[in-house]
Amino acid sequence: MLSKKTKYGLKALTFIARSEGDSPVQVGEIAKSEQIPQKFLEGILLTLRKSGILGSKKGKHGGYYLRQEPSEIKMTDVMRVLEGPIAMIPCVSLNYYEKCYDCPDEHQCSVHKLMIEVRDNTLQVFRNTTLADLSGV
Amino acid sequence: MLSKKTKYGLKALTFIARSEGDSPVQVGEIAKSEQIPQKFLEGILLTLRKSGILGSKKGKHGGYYLRQEPSEIKMTDVMRVLEGPIAMIPCVSLNYYEKCYDCPDEHQCSVHKLMIEVRDNTLQVFRNTTLADLSGV
DNA sequence: GTAATCCCTACTAAATTGATAGGAATAATA
């Protein structure tokens, strides 16, 4: 299941991409428009900022803005920040690999083989999709 | 993340497929060989039996067996029984559709569009993979 | 009748999720 965090994060990014203006976009504005609990969204945008996807401006008239063009922001990066590893199981994760304690030889593991395929297909989608595709910008 | 339940279930099915003999395969045998807690595995195999993928024989010399040839057992069915919906979000689920309470028009939702693509790609993998592919039988 | 096996229910500890609360730090502006 996609977490609410990821869902809200994607919606917020889309909203920001569509609000391309001079001034940054405020959390309250996004929260209200997308029906997301504001305090929850605050934390999500903070995560996105710390990961380098968003920039922020503090204080009055502050808010968030994209650090790159929407067409440069790939879903692989966004999803890894929000949802974590793309692989469904650590033993096939490119970025968070971990051996299965119960698997003597993973090249003979049926689950491993299947999950490699799922991962590759999902990766292909995320690599070929940018925020521009999501937001229509 | 793939649950342990699903991982164990897939390994057990693979084991049973590879043990094609006259007599059914016993839980204890699978648990020992695949390093799965036996009581936990019992419940998983029960689920697979109730869903019609496995058959069982009770009593002494009892155990579990496949109801179809491995090449007839599709991953779509297995995954739905073990892991639940294949879609990452209910609003793109074919079998467990649910509207997002916060989404006025899902055809304009960026998350929706992305998750449809992921779902289609994952479905393609599961539709084209059978237990025979997993077990090499 | 005994032993082995599946079947079923109930329980539990730990982790995760989806928040909420309160306030510190910062910046614009009157």
Next chain:
DNA sequence: TATTATTCCTATCAATTTAGTAGGGATTAC
């Protein structure tokens, strides 16, 4: 300088899910 609006940070919490354990009933082979 004081006020206000905003991001930033930490802590807490309730509900749910996950992974597993426990105990015993029902059924079958021998």
